[in-house]
Amino acid sequence: LDIKALVIIGGDDSNTNACVLAEYYASINSGVQVIGCPKTIDGDLKNEQIETSFGFDTACKVYSELIGNIQRDCNSARKYWHFIKVMGRSASHIALECALQTHPNICIVSEEVEAKGLLLDQIIDDIAAVIAKRAERGLNYGTVIIPEGLIEFIPAMKKLISELNDFLAHNQEEFDLVRRSGKRDYIISKLSHENAEIYASLPESVARQLTLDRDPHGNVQVSLIETEKLLAEMVKNKLNEWKKEGKYNGKFATITHFFGYEGRCAAPSNYDADYCYSLGYTASMLVAAGKTGYMSSVRNTTAPAAEWIAGGIPITMMMNMERRHGEMKPVIQKALVELDGEPFNYFVSQRDKWAVETDYVYPGPIQYFGPTEVCDQPSKTLQLEQKGCIVVQ
Amino acid sequence: LDIKALVIIGGDDSNTNACVLAEYYASINSGVQVIGCPKTIDGDLKNEQIETSFGFDTACKVYSELIGNIQRDCNSARKYWHFIKVMGRSASHIALECALQTHPNICIVSEEVEAKGLLLDQIIDDIAAVIAKRAERGLNYGTVIIPEGLIEFIPAMKKLISELNDFLAHNQEEFDLVRRSGKRDYIISKLSHENAEIYASLPESVARQLTLDRDPHGNVQVSLIETEKLLAEMVKNKLNEWKKEGKYNGKFATITHFFGYEGRCAAPSNYDADYCYSLGYTASMLVAAGKTGYMSSVRNTTAPAAEWIAGGIPITMMMNMERRHGEMKPVIQKALVELDGEPFNYFVSQRDKWAVETDYVYPGPIQYFGPTEVCDQPSKTLQLEQKGCIVVQ
Numbered sequence: 001l002d003i004k005a006l007v008i009i010g011g012d013d014s015n016t017n018a019c020v021l022a023e024y025y026a027s028i029n030s031g032v033q034v035i036g037c038p039k040t041i042d043g044d045l046k047n048e049q050i051e052t053s054f055g056f057d058t059a060c061k062v063y064s065e066l067i068g069n070i071q072r073d074c075n076s077a078r079k080y081w082h083f084i085k086v087m088g089r090s091a092s093h094i095a096l097e098c099a100l101q102t103h104p105n106i107c108i109v110s111e112e113v114e115a116k117g118l119l120l121d122q123i124i125d126d127i128a129a130v131i132a133k134r135a136e137r138g139l140n141y142g143t144v145i146i147p148e149g150l151i152e153f154i155p156a157m158k159k160l161i162s163e164l165n166d167f168l169a170h171n172q173e174e175f176d177l178v179r180r181s182g183k184r185d186y187i188i189s190k191l192s193h194e195n196a197e198i199y200a201s202l203p204e205s206v207a208r209q210l211t212l213d214r215d216p217h218g219n220v221q222v223s224l225i226e227t228e229k230l231l232a233e234m235v236k237n238k239l240n241e242w243k244k245e246g247k248y249n250g251k252f253a254t255i256t257h258f259f260g261y262e263g264r265c266a267a268p269s270n271y272d273a274d275y276c277y278s279l280g281y282t283a284s285m286l287v288a289a290g291k292t293g294y295m296s297s298v299r300n301t302t303a304p305a306a307e308w309i310a311g312g313i314p315i316t317m318m319m320n321m322e323r324r325h326g327e328m329k330p331v332i333q334k335a336l337v338e339l340d341g342e343p344f345n346y347f348v349s350q351r352d353k354w355a356v357e358t359d360y361v362y363p364g365p366i367q368y369f370g371p372t373e374v375c376d377q378p379s380k381t382l383q384l385e386q387k388g389c390i391v392v393q
Numbered sequence: 394l395d396i397k398a399l400v401i402i403g404g405d406d407s408n409t410n411a412c413v414l415a416e417y418y419a420s421i422n423s424g425v426q427v428i429g430c431p432k433t434i435d436g437d438l439k440n441e442q443i444e445t446s447f448g449f450d451t452a453c454k455v456y457s458e459l460i461g462n463i464q465r466d467c468n469s470a471r472k473y474w475h476f477i478k479v480m481g482r483s484a485s486h487i488a489l490e491c492a493l494q495t496h497p498n499i500c501i502v503s504e505e506v507e508a509k510g511l512l513l514d515q516i517i518d519d520i521a522a523v524i525a526k527r528a529e530r531g532l533n534y535g536t537v538i539i540p541e542g543l544i545e546f547i548p549a550m551k552k553l554i555s556e557l558n559d560f561l562a563h564n565q566e567e568f569d570l571v572r573r574s575g576k577r578d579y580i581i582s583k584l585s586h587e588n589a590e591i592y593a594s595l596p597e598s599v600a601r602q603l604t605l606d607r608d609p610h611g612n613v614q615v616s617l618i619e620t621e622k623l624l625a626e627m628v629k630n631k632l633n634e635w636k637k638e639g640k641y642n643g644k645f646a647t648i649t650h651f652f653g654y655e656g657r658c659a660a661p662s663n664y665d666a667d668y669c670y671s672l673g674y675t676a677s678m679l680v681a682a683g684k685t686g687y688m689s690s691v692r693n694t695t696a697p698a699a700e701w702i703a704g705g706i707p708i709t710m711m712m713n714m715e716r717r718h719g720e721m722k723p724v725i726q727k728a729l730v731e732l733d734g735e736p737f738n739y740f741v742s743q744r745d746k747w748a749v750e751t752d753y754v755y756p757g758p759i760q761y762f763g764p765t766e767v768c769d770q771p772s773k774t775l776q777l778e779q780k781g782c783i784v785v786q
Binding site for chain 1: 455458459462463465466467469475573574648650654655656657658659660755757758759760761762763764767768
């Protein structure tokens with residue numbers, strides 16, 4: 001094919017493959033160079049040399065536009081709690097950035113849930129507590145941002161799903177013979193005591209979901225679980241209990257949303273367009289310089305573009321050994337939200353205020369032509385990471 | 394309270410009330426003037442004097458931004474059919490305007506469904522036919538826009554819902570005693586033959602929905618029916634049948650969306666901001682001129698603002714007699730999509746092409762600061778109504 005160089009654009013997996021491919025081409029002396037570029041809306045490909053992946057800024061701005069719109073409606077109608085799930089397969093970067101942009105009443109961060117070993121019931125308690133506190137002030141409305149990957153970060157749910165996967169892998173035929181109305185009780189009777197209790201506490205639709213639609217490896221497809229509806233329903237049940245106990249006396253009606261595809265292919269923000277252009281230009285320079293197995297790197301992007309720092313980083317520098325399909329392999333590690341990082345710290349410093357007060361921000365649609373403070377701002381996450389503060393516009 | 398004048402901002406109901414209130418204040422010589430302003434995202438308050446209601450342009454542009462984004466993803470991933478429901482309680486103006494802006498593969502217009510007396514099964518057939526035709530070309534992806542009010546425009550569904558409402562109003566207690574797994578068969582056994590057949594053809598979740606959640610008047614809450622999921626599931630079943638018959642040989646996976654609250658409280662488009670400002674200014678002039686029972690009217694808004702025509706229209710001029718709660722009352726009639734109007738005509742002239750080709754348009758986010766052809770365009774609906782064509786930008 002007479003290919004001189006490949007530029008591979010993608011997330012941690014694609015760039016891991018870019019690295020493997022570069023090693024292979026080098027080992028056979030083919031002369032084909034391979035350069036990677038960091039692209040994923042999830043924002044989980046980042047490290048000291050790679051500040052962010054392109055797509056993250058745009059997706060978060062689209063979701064924040066929509067969350068802001070919903071919050072303005074919410075604050076006007078004053079009768080709904082909106083449960084809003086946002087995309088992001090495992091890390092909560094998107095949920096956190098959207099929270100920093102819009103100041104919702106509640107935002108769940110999966111990494112915190114895992115670090116604290118929270119049970120699903122504790123998460124429900126925490127949400128219900130905020131709702132009850134607002135109800136005392138006569139505020140029977142609000143917003144909850146939920147990261148798509150949440151379920152897999154709840155240790156107890158992880159155990160339940162794992163036992164379910166194992167059990168059904170060995171007993172699928174018997175399970176299929178159980179009549180529909182008896183399937184739930186059948187599962188409960190077969191699980192370990194601890195998991196049976198959790199399974200029994202789940203709303204019917206989610207309980208059923210967990211036994212259906214398995215992927216080719218026999219695993220439940222967690223992304224199909226409608227976490228936003230699960231939480232809304234469980235919170236409702238909890239508030240009903242509290243009402244009977246006299247601990248809550250508000251009104252609770254919910255509307256659920258999932259924002260995913262809306263933000264994946266949006267027209268890019270100016271930041272992403274500039275960053276992406278720079279990454280591409282840098283990739284071409286790396287090719288011209290004869291490099292292979294490098295990732296295009298552009299840093300200091302919260303400064304004016306003239307001060308951005310371009311370069312190339314050997315992808316091997318980002319590699320860690322991880323178990324994949326039972327074997328230890330070198331892969332680029334997904335960057336999760338750091339619980340001692342500035343973005344999360346800032347969120348923690350604000351969230352109690354956001355919870356009870358109504359401090360919504362309405363970012364509006366991405367702008368291209370206006371003043372630079374409207375059009376060209378990098379993500380709040382990046383501002384906090386690099387400058388330790390959010391520039392007040 | 395020493396109030397001199399009220400300006401009432403809202404849709405057909407609010408302005409009907411404004412008219413009644415004006416008559417009342419006049420009849421008691423209170424001296425309080427009442428002026429109305431046309432506001433509803435649904436776009437169904439319009440007539441010869443009122444070109445459009447503010448909110449419609451903004452909501453449609455927000456939904457079109459999102460539909461465009463989804464279409465770009467759809468055209469890139471090439472593996473999903475997106476079923477997208479858009480708000481608009483009864484008229485299909487929003488769905489039609491979004492279609493004119495984004496060129497989806499399919500857009501259903503409720504008013505056409507009603508005029509043709511289509512059955513649900515015929516709608517499913519029509520959608521499946523487009524999907525099959527695209528599959529023949531190797532295009533196993535696409536977009537379907539569905540107006541929120543569709544169900545009530547399908548004559549057969551209307552009859553079914555009406556019989557269900559009647560039946561359950563008289564037999565709710567007996568129905569409650571039927572065990573859950575038997576409720577569906579119970580309903581089927583009680584309905585007239587024709588309606589029983591339709592009920593039996595519905596997916597389980599929708600069938601259940603139709604017997605639950607009744608409003609205070611005992612009617613099913615049609616807005617809670619997830620029409621987008623209903624259609625997606627029924628189309629899937631249809632395509633499976635066709636596959637067995639050898640009439641279809643594609644892949645079919647769906648993602649469903651509902652866009653409503655995202656567009657209701659968005660930052661206004663320049664058009665809506667200008668139009669709204671003009672309506673408000675005109676309302677104040679009508680008050681100053683001593684008028685009451687008038688609606689603020691600003692026309693010729695597809696022309697430059699200097700040529701806009703401001704005035705006031707007696708609300709009684711827009712009144713029709715309609716049966717409400719068993720009595721004939723004067724009300725402002727909801728404006729439905731006119732099947733001989735230019736917006737629908739233009740859509741019909743294009744839709745066969747949009748169906749099989751992939752002619753997506755990606756309008757992007759609402760802009761405020763850029764060139765006028767990007768920022769200040771009125772809706773396609775209004776352009777077609779006033780000029781008979783869409784200005785190519």
